[in-house]
Amino acid sequence: MNNADLRILLVDDHAVVRAGYRHLLETQGGFKQVREAENAQEAYAACQKDLPALVICDISMPEPVGLNLVQRVLGRWPEVKFLMFTMHNSIELARACMDAGAKGYVTKSS
Numbered sequence: 001m002n003n004a005d006l007r008i009l010l011v012d013d014h015a016v017v018r019a020g021y022r023h024l025l026e027t028q029g030g031f032k033q034v035r036e037a038e039n040a041q042e043a044y045a046a047c048q049k050d051l052p053a054l055v056i057c058d059i060s061m062p063e064p065v066g067l068n069l070v071q072r073v074l075g076r077w078p079e080v081k082f083l084m085f086t087m088h089n090s091i092e093l094a095r096a097c098m099d100a101g102a103k104g105y106v107t108k109s110s
Contacts, residue, residue, distance in 0.1 A: 003030040009052040010036045011043040011069065013061045017108075021056065040069040047073055052080060059086040059093065067100050074101040 025031040037043035059066040082102040094105040
């Protein structure tokens with residue numbers, strides 16, 4: 001599978017952040033199937049409609065938070081991969097993400 005075939009869902013409550021990451025993924029990474037969701041509810045609905053291979057998800061969103069989304073999605077679709085991104089540089093939070101089933105943890109300053 002090449003990058004253009006990989007379905008990605010970006011989840012962040014800030015439109016400018018989603019637009020920036022989408023631009024980077026499409027122009028630098030060659031990913032063409034990048035969708036967006038503003039919150040966990042939209043993200044879950046997007047997964048029901050067209051299951052992504054990868055969800056890039058902010059942790060700090062209005063309720064429910066990103067960790068709840070990880071657990072809910074993986075409880076139904078365990079094949080989905082999660083990459084969490086956050087402004088928090090915290091070992092404890094990174095560990096909580098991995099314990100919830102995320103495959104990676106990246107700070108937004110990286």
